Amino acid sequence: MPAAVARAVDRAAERLAGQAVVTPLVESDALNARAGGRVLVKAEVLQRSGSFKFRGAYNRLAALSADECRQGVVAFSSGNHAQGVALAARLLGIPAAIVMPADAPAIKRDNTRALGAELVLYDRASESREAIAAALSAERSAVLVPSFDDPWIIAGQGTCGRELAHQAADRGAALDAAIVCASGGGLTAGTAAALVCAVPGVAVYTAEPEGFDDHARSFASGVRERADPAARSICDALLAPQPGALTFAINAQICTGGLVVSDAEVRAAMRFAFRHLKLVVEPGGAVALAALLAGRVETAGRTVAVVLSGGNVDPARFAEVLAERD
Helix, strand or coil, X not given: CHHHHHHHXXXXXXXXXXXXXXXXXXXXXXXXXXXXXXXXXXXXXXXXXXXXHHHHHHHHHCCCCHHHHHHCEEEECCCHHHHHXXXXXXXXXXXXXXXEECXXXXXXXXXXXXXXXXXXXXXXXXXXXXXXXXXXXXHHCCEXXXXXXXXXXXXXXXXXXXHHHHHHHHCCCCCCEEEEECCCCHHHHHHHHHHHHHCCCCEEEEEEECCCCHHHHHHHHCCCCCCCCCCCCCCHHHCCCCCCHHHHHHHHHHCCEEEEECHHHHHXXXXXXXXXXXXXXXXXXXXXXXXXXXXXXXXXXXXXXXXXXXXXXXHHHHXXXXXXXX
């Protein structure tokens, strides 16, 4: 399966050429010293729409037929997939409606509207975004664009890992491990498949916030576990209740394990990224770096890649995080 996914990633890379940003691979003396090894940071915060989600969204929408484009698309998202779909739809001239939680960060709601998408807000605690989106899709005969459990989405997201492998090789860096944030698992599935095919023997880990560590627990049990409905986290982008069926089938084969971090460790990683990498990272985008800084993987004498997956954070929240003491 990894080889088939990697081939789909190669095709997605052709489709995304000239559309997605080839985001930089950042290295920092301070981070290398902290790790006691070499850390390569894939800065997806600099991707169009502010996160990796544009990759999968554009790959999916660019494959629609002319009739499907006229009918439009519907997606559900807490914000980053929403913006990715909205931007891809605008570029391709496709009507888009996005189902978003009413408590999503204002910057994500505002950006999605600014990109021309119609917003349909819902109560995260009492309503089902899947049901609302399915009803809209049926009513409008619009294509439903999942945020992770879709082969086109997975392949598009995997172009992040494909770039990472090529960029590391260009620097003469032999990757020992990579850490990727996980919510539904689409970024991990595509990225892991691209990495293990390009760099045999590399260990790929998911990173998740406490309470939403369903990948870590699923890897341990061998079945898809669900997050505790009562769990809460500042990582609004990583609150999927369960790994996707397709994504877990891929990730269970090729991931080495799952790492879990606290909200406090996430905030510390956001501060570190701002101070030493000069990058603005949202909470969900910082979990992989948080796992590395917290020592969840061995880094001494090794080369480890970390994906900073998104930077769409409300200014007020970001200011609060920066004001905290380490």
